[in-house]
Amino acid sequence: MSPPRQVFIAVIGAGGVGKAFLHQLSGLASRLSQSPSSPYRLSLIWLSTSNKAVYHADYKSLSDWEAELETNAKPSLALPQLQDYLVKAPGKVVLVDNTSNQDVANAYPTFLNRGISIVTPNKKAFSGNLQLFNDIFAAAANGSNSSGAGGHVFHESSVGAGLPVISTLKDLLETGDEVTKIEGVFSGTMSFLFNSFQPTSGGGGRFSAEVTNAKNKGYTEPDARDDLNGLDVARKLTILARLAGLPVESPTSFPVQSLIPAELESCQSGDDFLEKLPQYDAQMDALKQEAASEGKVVRFVGSVDVPANAVKVGLEKFDATHPIAALKGSDNIIAFYTKRYGDNPLIIQGAGAGADVTAMGVTADLVKVLRLLH
Amino acid sequence: MSPPRQVFIAVIGAGGVGKAFLHQLSGLASRLSQSPSSPYRLSLIWLSTSNKAVYHADYKSLSDWEAELETNAKPSLALPQLQDYLVKAPGKVVLVDNTSNQDVANAYPTFLNRGISIVTPNKKAFSGNLQLFNDIFAAAANGSNSSGAGGHVFHESSVGAGLPVISTLKDLLETGDEVTKIEGVFSGTMSFLFNSFQPTSGGGGRFSAEVTNAKNKGYTEPDARDDLNGLDVARKLTILARLAGLPVESPTSFPVQSLIPAELESCQSGDDFLEKLPQYDAQMDALKQEAASEGKVVRFVGSVDVPANAVKVGLEKFDATHPIAALKGSDNIIAFYTKRYGDNPLIIQGAGAGADVTAMGVTADLVKVLRLLH
Numbered sequence: 001m002s003p004p005r006q007v008f009i010a011v012i013g014a015g016g017v018g019k020a021f022l023h024q025l026s027g028l029a030s031r032l033s034q035s036p037s038s039p040y041r042l043s044l045i046w047l048s049t050s051n052k053a054v055y056h057a058d059y060k061s062l063s064d065w066e067a068e069l070e071t072n073a074k075p076s077l078a079l080p081q082l083q084d085y086l087v088k089a090p091g092k093v094v095l096v097d098n099t100s101n102q103d104v105a106n107a108y109p110t111f112l113n114r115g116i117s118i119v120t121p122n123k124k125a126f127s128g129n130l131q132l133f134n135d136i137f138a139a140a141a142n143g144s145n146s147s148g149a150g151g152h153v154f155h156e157s158s159v160g161a162g163l164p165v166i167s168t169l170k171d172l173l174e175t176g177d178e179v180t181k182i183e184g185v186f187s188g189t190m191s192f193l194f195n196s197f198q199p200t201s202g203g204g205g206r207f208s209a210e211v212t213n214a215k216n217k218g219y220t221e222p223d224a225r226d227d228l229n230g231l232d233v234a235r236k237l238t239i240l241a242r243l244a245g246l247p248v249e250s251p252t253s254f255p256v257q258s259l260i261p262a263e264l265e266s267c268q269s270g271d272d273f274l275e276k277l278p279q280y281d282a283q284m285d286a287l288k289q290e291a292a293s294e295g296k297v298v299r300f301v302g303s304v305d306v307p308a309n310a311v312k313v314g315l316e317k318f319d320a321t322h323p324i325a326a327l328k329g330s331d332n333i334i335a336f337y338t339k340r341y342g343d344n345p346l347i348i349q350g351a352g353a354g355a356d357v358t359a360m361g362v363t364a365d366l367v368k369v370l371r372l373l374h
Numbered sequence: 375m376s377p378p379r380q381v382f383i384a385v386i387g388a389g390g391v392g393k394a395f396l397h398q399l400s401g402l403a404s405r406l407s408q409s410p411s412s413p414y415r416l417s418l419i420w421l422s423t424s425n426k427a428v429y430h431a432d433y434k435s436l437s438d439w440e441a442e443l444e445t446n447a448k449p450s451l452a453l454p455q456l457q458d459y460l461v462k463a464p465g466k467v468v469l470v471d472n473t474s475n476q477d478v479a480n481a482y483p484t485f486l487n488r489g490i491s492i493v494t495p496n497k498k499a500f501s502g503n504l505q506l507f508n509d510i511f512a513a514a515a516n517g518s519n520s521s522g523a524g525g526h527v528f529h530e531s532s533v534g535a536g537l538p539v540i541s542t543l544k545d546l547l548e549t550g551d552e553v554t555k556i557e558g559v560f561s562g563t564m565s566f567l568f569n570s571f572q573p574t575s576g577g578g579g580r581f582s583a584e585v586t587n588a589k590n591k592g593y594t595e596p597d598a599r600d601d602l603n604g605l606d607v608a609r610k611l612t613i614l615a616r617l618a619g620l621p622v623e624s625p626t627s628f629p630v631q632s633l634i635p636a637e638l639e640s641c642q643s644g645d646d647f648l649e650k651l652p653q654y655d656a657q658m659d660a661l662k663q664e665a666a667s668e669g670k671v672v673r674f675v676g677s678v679d680v681p682a683n684a685v686k687v688g689l690e691k692f693d694a695t696h697p698i699a700a701l702k703g704s705d706n707i708i709a710f711y712t713k714r715y716g717d718n719p720l721i722i723q724g725a726g727a728g729a730d731v732t733a734m735g736v737t738a739d740l741v742k743v744l745r746l747l748h
Contacts, residue, residue, distance in 0.1 A: 142745075171738040326697070341731065
């Protein structure tokens with residue numbers, strides 16, 4: 001029996017997801033250290049926020065990161081210096097990027113090429129320009145890096161948080177199934193908004209009132225327009241489409257319906273926008289009435305039609321008995337239509353946002369990377 | 375760049391799932407051999423049916439197993455001799471057990487202890503007596519075999535065929551979530567039967583007529599009593615409950631409702647049973663009416679209540695808008711209620727039976743094992 005291997009963990013980001021992840025990491029590290037048969041021991045050696053960092057030159061474990069961040073923080077290192085620090089660690093390193101930062105994402109290929117594995121919910125790495133996506137998987141040991149020296153990269157939480165969306169798509173493809181269509185509700189905000197705007201049981205408020213309600217309940221970004229423009233959903237569809245083999249150039253290279261009335265795009269602030277939105281309720285009311293007259297409801301969905309090489313995001317009407325219509329609360333739903341599964345798709349459903357379930361996807365990815373490190 | 379590693383595959387069973395798997399294996403082997411960056415090459419070195427086998431003493435690949443099985447088959451080897459043959463192969467070996475044979479299942483611990491990995495949909499290995507389940511995971515490198523010399527074992531298709539049920543449960547547990555309840559429809563036969571017997575839209579035939587209809591459409595075992603006794607569902611619940619940490623002794627150690635009227639248990643044949651079943655329709659009709667009067671429908675479900683250490687299988691009533699009620703065709707649905715996911719469970723839904731989707735789960739498990747072999 002070989003002694004347990006020390007694996008070094010570096011975490012960027014200590015916001016909502018970052019804190020939830022650090023909590024899960026501490027539980028995981030403690031379970032592993034208590035299991036005599038576990039071949040790994042985990043050591044947190046780096047934690048940085050947007051402007052400060054805690055780490056030790058001798059790679060000593062950050063046993064109490066909260067206290068150290070409070071009392072012992074230094075200015076953060078630039079990414080190349082962070083890489084230099086990490087590659088010299090006396091063992092394998094996994095970088096956990098819990099930010100949505102484009103600069104960190106841009107550095108993934110060099111981290112991977114230098115043997116550092118990455119787990120992350122950061123959508124920008126996989127939905128930005130296609131070259132970055134290709135560079136990441138060309139550098140990764142679980143992509144096409146044939147030297148075997150690269151790090152592994154996993155990003156389950158970049159779509160549907162902890163729901164097993166990306167792993168399921170990969171299983172379908174790797175076993176030779178043909179994925180024909182992926183369709184679903186990919187935004188907790190949009191889910192909550194439309195489940196309230198037009199419940200299958202009838203009723204529901206005016207659109208602007210439901211947006212304000214969703215914002216007040218904390219379901220939207222600080223500026224609700226960041227949800228209503230559809231870009232968050234477009235990013236997730238870009239990721240799934242690319243994994244399914246479509247060379248999607250960017251999240252703005254296919255039709256994305258924005259729910260921001262053209263006249264309000266130039267509003268100075270989110271509050272100004274919310275104040276003026278009621279003037280445009282008639283449009284959304286008309287859509288709702290039209291759907292209702294057909295026994296349907298309106299939902300904000302995304303879809304990838306693989307054979308047609310077509311991706312789109314926007315409003316669609318669904319029969320009240322359709323699983324997409326019957327969604328509850330702020331749940332996501334993702335349906336995979338494939339040759340093997342036939343008429344009834346493989347469906348994954350549940351909370352697709354929130355710090356704990358997003359961090360869960362990251363932690364599960366970390367466990368997968370640990371198994372691959374040897 | 376190291377040369378690709380040869381991994382040797384031994385397959386037991388060439389029935390519906392076995393044939394579908396061999397087809398998928400051939401696709402996988404060919405994709406891997408065409409990928410310059412793939413670190414593996416696959417070789418099929420053993421294929422056996424219930425009474426014959428094809429293999430070569432020099433471990434030469436079975437390039438055309440269908441023809442060889444036809445023209446070149448030998449009597450099969452006993453399991454200890456098969457092990458002796460496989461452990462001498464010049465590389466890592468994965469045994470794919472596509473049977474539902476108890477004897478093969480009983481031999482898993484010795485296969486694993488001798489370094490042979492196992493992927494299988496065989497429920498009997500994980501739902502029979504608890505000692506066998508414990509022995510399997512004590513021997514497995516991904517269980518608690520601390521020598522690191524054991525094989526890996528994966529069995530996704532033992533519950534819900536290719537649906538990501540077991541992998542999702544493991545992710546939830548390994549990341550420290552608390553699973554409170556697992557509930558769902560775990561049998562394609564029972565799903566089809568009750569979706570027809572009491573559709574949410576009303577109507578549906580008498581119970582005996584729907585059983586005959588399901589049998590005629592090929593949705594039941596040759597003897598429909600093998601579905602109606604609930605044992606197949608009980609086996610799946612046993613597996614999930616044990617993975618969730620409950621020491622379930624056997625699939626008959628908790629309440630399982632059989633839909634075979636007590637008076638018909640002694641019927642000589644399945645046909646005799648089907649002929650007499652209509653005499654007992656009144657009971658099922660009464661249940662259906664009772665449910666309908668409450669705005670509900672009857673479904674055959676299984677559930678694991680983890681904190682209460684309680685497993686049960688049988689008929690329950692669900693609101694017509696409940697995801698379990700709204701299931702279509704012969705789909706399975708599995709809902710995980712956990713601390714992190716809160717009121718709205720994580721749901722997996724889709725075909726839970728059929729040769730292609732069962733084989734898909736086996737093939738996906740094989741890919742996972744390949745990544746772990748080094």
